Amino acid sequence: MPDPGEGLDVGDVVTAEVGAVAHGGHCVARHEGQVLFVRHALPGEEVRAAVTEVGGGGRFVRADAVEVLVPSPDRVVAPCPWAGPGLCGGCDWQHATLEAQRTLKAQVVAEQLRRIGGLTEEQVGALVTGCEPVPGDREGLRWRTRVELAVTAGDDGRVPGLRVHRSHHVLPVDDCLIAADGVVATGVLGRPVPAGVVGLDVVAPGTGSPVVVPLGRPDGHGPGGRRARRRGRGRRPAPVPLGPVPTVTERVDGHDFTLSARGFWQVHPGAAATFSDQVLAWLDPQPGERALDLYAGVGLFAVPLAERVGVSGTVVAVEADAEAATSAGRHLAPYPWARAVAAPAERALADVAAAGERADVVVLDPPRTGAGPQVVASVAGLGPRAVVYVACDPAALARDVAAAREVGLELVGLRVLDAFPMPHHVECLALLRPATS
Numbered sequence: 001m002p003d004p005g006e007g008l009d010v011g012d013v014v015t016a017e018v019g020a021v022a023h024g025g026h027c028v029a030r031h032e033g034q035v036l037f038v039r040h041a042l043p044g045e046e047v048r049a050a051v052t053e054v055g056g057g058g059r060f061v062r063a064d065a066v067e068v069l070v071p072s073p074d075r076v077v078a079p080c081p082w083a084g085p086g087l088c089g090g091c092d093w094q095h096a097t098l099e100a101q102r103t104l105k106a107q108v109v110a111e112q113l114r115r116i117g118g119l120t121e122e123q124v125g126a127l128v129t130g131c132e133p134v135p136g137d138r139e140g141l142r143w144r145t146r147v148e149l150a151v152t153a154g155d156d157g158r159v160p161g162l163r164v165h166r167s168h169h170v171l172p173v174d175d176c177l178i179a180a181d182g183v184v185a186t187g188v189l190g191r192p193v194p195a196g197v198v199g200l201d202v203v204a205p206g207t208g209s210p211v212v213v214p215l216g217r218p219d220g221h222g223p224g225g226r227r228a229r230r231r232g233r234g235r236r237p238a239p240v241p242l243g244p245v246p247t248v249t250e251r252v253d254g255h256d257f258t259l260s261a262r263g264f265w266q267v268h269p270g271a272a273a274t275f276s277d278q279v280l281a282w283l284d285p286q287p288g289e290r291a292l293d294l295y296a297g298v299g300l301f302a303v304p305l306a307e308r309v310g311v312s313g314t315v316v317a318v319e320a321d322a323e324a325a326t327s328a329g330r331h332l333a334p335y336p337w338a339r340a341v342a343a344p345a346e347r348a349l350a351d352v353a354a355a356g357e358r359a360d361v362v363v364l365d366p367p368r369t370g371a372g373p374q375v376v377a378s379v380a381g382l383g384p385r386a387v388v389y390v391a392c393d394p395a396a397l398a399r400d401v402a403a404a405r406e407v408g409l410e411l412v413g414l415r416v417l418d419a420f421p422m423p424h425h426v427e428c429l430a431l432l433r434p435a436t437s
């Protein structure tokens with residue numbers, strides 16, 4: 001029991017009326033002026049919430065709903081036995097119907113666009129019409145084609161597992177219900193791993209056999225060690241492959257993309273084609289146009305753009321990761337009017353602007369941190385007639401939408417896609433055009 005008048009502390013359990021959903025897979029509740037971010041709850045419920053963490057110097061706490069006193073009509077029994085308070089950190093919404101999960105995701109996007117993006121209620125209402133399923137999962141399960149497993153460190157036989165929410169603790173699991181069939185078919189779940197293996201990257205590509213990449217601790221030398229130090233800055237270093245990493249091939253709309261098994265590719269089997277089709281539909285690239293694909297990966301969007309603009313057009317695909325940029329260059333080789341540039345978007349944009357080049361259409365598909373106001377301003381400076389922003393974080397998108405408005409680009413189209421059913425993540429595809437007045 002918390003002391004009256006004192007702030008809540010870890011381990012305190014309080015009764016809370018659960019309010020609206022918030023970005024991050026939790027709902028907001030209040031207790032004596034303190035904000036609680038409650039996981040495993042749903043809006044409208046009354047729960048017993050156990051405090052797991054105190055944040056913001058006591059301004060808010062994180063908590064888990066450990067008992068539901070008044071359930072929401074949207075509540076279901078989580079299909080996965082490892083989803084729940086203190087258990088796997090992978091899924092946030094297993095206790096909600098899929099329909100409710102999508103409603104919550106649309107509400108989060110709307111709230112971010114209002115609060116951070118500065119859009120009016122009316123604009124948000126017109127743009128956010130719901131969150132759509134992406135074809136290729138089974139009722140929100142069996143979709144994740146890329147899974148990074150950790151390994152238990154204790155005396156329990158060193159088996160693969162998944163991390164507990166906001167913890168380094170590894171929970172051994174012998175199935176993951178959102179993992180694609182191909183991932184499970186590798187048989188690695190539940191099977192002990194050899195000494196020195198601290199993780200496994202498991203990939204079930206769209207073509208060919210699934211791949212398992214054993215990971216170990218970086219020795220601090222060589223390219224793996226450097227990359228690991230960068231990725232793990234401030235935390236324990238990220239694991240690195242223990243041997244050569246195989247390639248995998250993904251197919252989208254008749255195009256093959258071959259990439260490192262550890263390279264970036266959309267994890268939902270229907271996502272790449274859904275996004276690519278929408279990007280092309282919105283940009284409607286014309287023969288002779290100049291297209292810029294920023295954060296291009298291995299060329300998912302650059303290749304069909306190259307096809308559309310044809311020999312009289314140009315495509316520049318910008319990708320910071322050298323290995324991915326090399327793959328993009330290979331995929332663009334049949335289109336000599338298209339090229340891949342291995343550089344950060346910020347630097348490539350400065351070079352493009354310095355050369356006095358312009359762009360008719362632009363794709364932005366940044367990592368979770370978003371493109372940022374500087375990149376958005378540089379893009380606007382190229383005078384595009386249409387920009388499609390592919391966003392995996394609605395807060396970063398909202399910030400960049402606000403920045404875009406400052407430089408004359410307006411958000412005119414939005415699709416909210418459930419490319420990550422069960423976790424709280426959501427993908428947004430946004431169309432920006434020059435303001436007409």
Ligand SMILES: C[S@@+](CC[C@H](N)C(=O)[O-])C[C@H]1O[C@@H](n2cnc3c(N)ncnc32)[C@H](O)[C@@H]1O
Pocket residue numbers: 264265266294295296297298299300301318319320321324343344345346365366367
């Ligand atoms: C969300 S992925 C999108 C990749 C690709 N568009 C796709 O859908 O397959 C983001 C990509 O941005 C790259 N990246 C990260 N920071 C970057 C930067 N500053 N400039 C350019 N690319 C960057 C990452 O290596 C990654 O390939």
